[in-house]
């Protein structure tokens with residue numbers, strides 16, 4: 001295998017950061033909601049893609065769930081590669097491998113009222129899917145957005161392409177950055193969340209609540225690695241509002257300049273187009289997206305050690321960036337001067353005693 005160089009640190013490019021929890025393989029919602037924008041912005045931005053295993057712990061801290069991480073982490077990285085993320089351009093890294101981020105998260109926790117976190121619908125939804133009631137909500141799950149803020153701010157990232165459920169979290173990162181800059185020093189650019197044209201793809205299944213998005217944890221996904229047969233049979237389960245959501249997401253390339261999705265909605269509503277006919281069309285569109293990914297995935301999968309090498313390289317690079325930011329933060333807050341002050345005095349005392357420190 002040719003030696004890969006690390007992504008360039010080109011200072012002139014804005015930084016982009018986003019990522020996924022390794023709770024399972026990535027799905028069509030990820031592709032349309034976030035992955036396509038990541039690929040599109042690989043050249044214009046310096047990209048950091050986080051495999052957020054610490055965020056997985058917020059709803060799955062049990063030992064047997066942690067034992068699933070190696071397989072899931074690998075699946076997520078293979079998905080990223082198969083959609084066209086190029087590790088020479090993007091830094092793909094493992095969140096728990098960057099301890100400076102935990103330090104940063106502790107410091108940022110001081111800057112956000114707990115009431116903001118308690119009022120977030122996204123956290124309540126995650127708790128619900130994980131079967132966690134209010135009483136048992138852990139501090140970690142409540143603080144999910146603060147850890148996310150630490151991820152974003154450690155990279156001093158400006159652009160955060162996420163799904164609609166995640167925009168409120170980016171808002172919190174922005175709020176935290178603003179408070180930090182006002183209280184201590186202008187360390188952070190203010191991050192901006194950006195949802196794609198498909199901010200929330202519904203899950204598969206017959207009609208259901210509008211808010212039930214396709215989620216790894218909800219078992220209602222079309223995975224990027226699913227076979228053509230599986231994809232077709234999953235798409236055929238769609239009905240009602242979910243079917244309409246898929247039309248909006250997949251027909252007319254989403255931009256729908258030529259009104260294809262509108263026309264399909266109208267024909268469907270008027271009974272001129274059956275559910276089965278819509279399913280057929282959705283199957284064709286989805287296959288056009290997924291077939292090339294399957295081929296690429298198989299090639300990457302066969303390259304033994306590739307995923308591990310990419311993650312180790314990326315995590316080392318993320319460590320450097322995170323450590324540099326943490327030092328700046330400690331300096332701005334007065335914590336580094338506090339420590340240096342102690343060292344200075346202790347050193348002087350040791351010198352006075354003529355004993356090397």
Ligand code: ATP
Pocket residue numbers: 019020021022023029030032033034161162163164165166198199200201202213214215216217218
């Ligand atoms: P989990 O159930 O473990 O939370 P998930 O399917 O929600 O998994 P995440 O890893 O939480 O996936 O999300 C990764 C990114 O993909 C986030 O930016 C999120 O907003 C986006 N995303 C997730 N699901 C969808 C969806 N159905 N439609 C559009 N974007 C989505």
Ligand code: MG
Pocket residue numbers: 215
């Ligand atoms: Mg999620």
